[in-house]
Amino acid sequence: xxxxxTEDMIEEVAEMRGLDPGSVSSAxxxxxxxxxxxxxxxxEEARVMLDLVSGDLRIFGQELDEDGNVIEEWEDTEMxxxxxxxxxxxxxxxxxxxxxxxxxxxxxxxxxxGREGDxxxxxxxxxxxxxxxxxxxxxxxxxxxxxxIPFERLDRGNRVKALIIExxxxxxxxxxVLSRSHPDFxxxxxxxxxxxxxxxxxxxxxxxxxxxHRTKLAVASNDPxxxxxxxxxxxxxxxxxxxxxxLRGEKVDVVQWNEDPARLIAEALGPAKVIExxxxxxxxxPLATVIxxxxxxxxxxxxxxxxxxxxxxxxGYRVDIRSDVEDRAPVEPVxxxxxxxxxxxxxxxxxxxxxxxxDEAPAEQPAAExxxxxxxxxxxxxxxxxxxxxDSVDTTDEPLTEIEEPTPPSDEAPAPxxxxxxAEEGDAPEAETSEDE
Numbered sequence: 001x002x003x004x005x006t007e008d009m010i011e012e013v014a015e016m017r018g019l020d021p022g023s024v025s026s027a028x029x030x031x032x033x034x035x036x037x038x039x040x041x042x043x044e045e046a047r048v049m050l051d052l053v054s055g056d057l058r059i060f061g062q063e064l065d066e067d068g069n070v071i072e073e074w075e076d077t078e079m080x081x082x083x084x085x086x087x088x089x090x091x092x093x094x095x096x097x098x099x100x101x102x103x104x105x106x107x108x109x110x111x112x113x114g115r116e117g118d119x120x121x122x123x124x125x126x127x128x129x130x131x132x133x134x135x136x137x138x139x140x141x142x143x144x145x146x147x148x149i150p151f152e153r154l155d156r157g158n159r160v161k162a163l164i165i166e167x168x169x170x171x172x173x174x175x176x177v178l179s180r181s182h183p184d185f186x187x188x189x190x191x192x193x194x195x196x197x198x199x200x201x202x203x204x205x206x207x208x209x210x211x212x213h214r215t216k217l218a219v220a221s222n223d224p225x226x227x228x229x230x231x232x233x234x235x236x237x238x239x240x241x242x243x244x245x246x247l248r249g250e251k252v253d254v255v256q257w258n259e260d261p262a263r264l265i266a267e268a269l270g271p272a273k274v275i276e277x278x279x280x281x282x283x284x285x286p287l288a289t290v291i292x293x294x295x296x297x298x299x300x301x302x303x304x305x306x307x308x309x310x311x312x313x314x315x316g317y318r319v320d321i322r323s324d325v326e327d328r329a330p331v332e333p334v335x336x337x338x339x340x341x342x343x344x345x346x347x348x349x350x351x352x353x354x355x356x357x358x359d360e361a362p363a364e365q366p367a368a369e370x371x372x373x374x375x376x377x378x379x380x381x382x383x384x385x386x387x388x389x390x391d392s393v394d395t396t397d398e399p400l401t402e403i404e405e406p407t408p409p410s411d412e413a414p415a416p417x418x419x420x421x422x423a424e425e426g427d428a429p430e431a432e433t434s435e436d437e
Contacts, residue, residue: 007052019103025052027099032057036076045070105173108139112167112176119188120178124158134162139176147179150212152248161246163188181211189246190217193239194232202228205257208313212250216268216310220257229256253310261315265290268311272300275324279317288317297323 005028007021014021032048036059043061050057063072122134122141132143132154143162154160162178163185169175179185187204196202206218221228232254233240240252258264262277265288273296280287292300300321301308312319 005050005052005057010052013100017100017104019100019107023103023106024100025050027103030099032059046076047073101173109167109169109174112139112164112174114167115164116166117184117188118164119161119185119192120164121159121161122178124154124156124160127154127156134160134178136176139174141176141178143178143180147177147181149180149248149250152180152212161185161189181209183207183209183215186215186217186243186247186252189243190232190239193234193242196226196228196231201226202231206314208310210306210310212248214251214253214306214310215247216253216255216314218255218257218264218268218314229254255314261286261288261317265311265315265317265319268314269300269307269319269321272296272307274300283318286317288315288319290319290321291324291327292321294323294325297321 010024010028011021013019014024017024029048029050032050033046036042036046036048037044043063045062045064047060047062048057049060059076060073061076062070065071120136120141122136124132125135125140126133130145132145132148134141134143141162141164147165148154160180162180163182164176165179165182166177167174168177184207186209187207190204191197194202197204201223202219202221204217205220207215209215217232219228219232221231231239240254243252244250253270255264255267255270258267262279265277266274269290269292272292274290274292276291278289278291280289290300299307302310308319308321
């Protein structure tokens with residue numbers, strides 16, 4: 001029977017939907033089978049043969065066994081086109097639309113399958129807290145909230161670029177996942193602006209990014225006549241400025257790649273000036289101790305440690321930044337203890353030195369005894385000085401109480417009495433002169 005479906009109609013639908021004519025023809029055949037099976041008394045399975053040149057349709061009923069194999073097949077010649085049309089009109093419309101949608105999904109999946117890492121441009125269709133829907137022209141893509149740039153505002157109708165990070169086939173069709181926070185998004189943007197990256201003259205060796213804040217790229221040149229860093233920045237920063245605008249103001253630092261990790265770390269910590277970089281490759285992870293001046297310390301660390309973190313990701317080393325003042329003035333533990341004791345107990349400084357040096361007597365003690373001997377502090381010392389330094393005179397048996405008592409005048413010893421009065425009046429120079437005599 002003739003149903004009026006021709007090859008021209010199939011091609012017109014395929015062109016209108018942007019599909020392959022074979023996919024549309026298969027969808028029509030499935031729709032005809034579904035419409036026939038809904039007829040009262042129809043067999044459990046059927047197949048159709050559609051001649052697109054003449055528009056003829058032949059329907060074959062099938063009987064299946066328990067395993068789904070065809071055990072009997074016959075052609076249904078009793079159904080008229082009018083009867084088929086009355087039964088299947090609505091079913092055919094639903095099934096053909098579904099078949100076309102499935103064909104579109106399959107075609108979209110084939111177009112975007114394997115394109116992970118490519119840069120695409122889309123128009124924002126819907127924005128909420130969980131995701132953003134973008135229209136890519138021939139497909140719709142979704143960008144989860146975690147893949148957006150933090151604090152970035154996207155309004156409906158905005159035209160933005162994004163990176164394809166995943167293409168998967170699901171029941172509702174292919175799912176295209178986009179990202180604007182991935183580090184490779186900056187890489188692809190730079191490749192659009194720098195032709196030398198496309199032809200291989202310059203290559204990006206490493207990239208570290210904190211989305212919405214700062215990105216650092218390490219570039220190297222395969223041509224000694226081409227400056228990799230200058231080519232990426234452009235004249236007066238024209239090339240890198242385009243990337244900053246697309247990233248909504250995110251800072252982009254381009255550094256020169258170096259095979260020496262120490263030089264790479266020093267370059268990555270710019271604009272801070274590094275004095276020295278010490279590497280410890282035996283540590284896990286490898287450690288790089290960076291020495292900068294006291295004035296450059298905060299600049300090297302960056303806001304909330306951002307500059308140091310990006311340098312660590314770029315080089316693969318754990319970065320420890322110190323000032324030169326801290327580095328060149330190490331304090332030994334033993335000296336710290338001695339210094340603390342001297343500070344806390346200044347009156348016991350001499351005993352502290354003595355404890356450290358040993359049990360020997362201090363050298364200042366004899367001098368102190370001589371000073372005490374030269375200055376008589378008692379009445380006995382004054383009397384001894386007045387008598388003289390004769391060793392034959394023994395004054396040890398005379399107590400001080402007897403000396404302090406007044407003695408009667410005597411003609412036999414006038415000199416000691418006069419000298420004693422002089423000593424009591426504080427005439428120390430005469431006692432010293434008598435001693436010298």
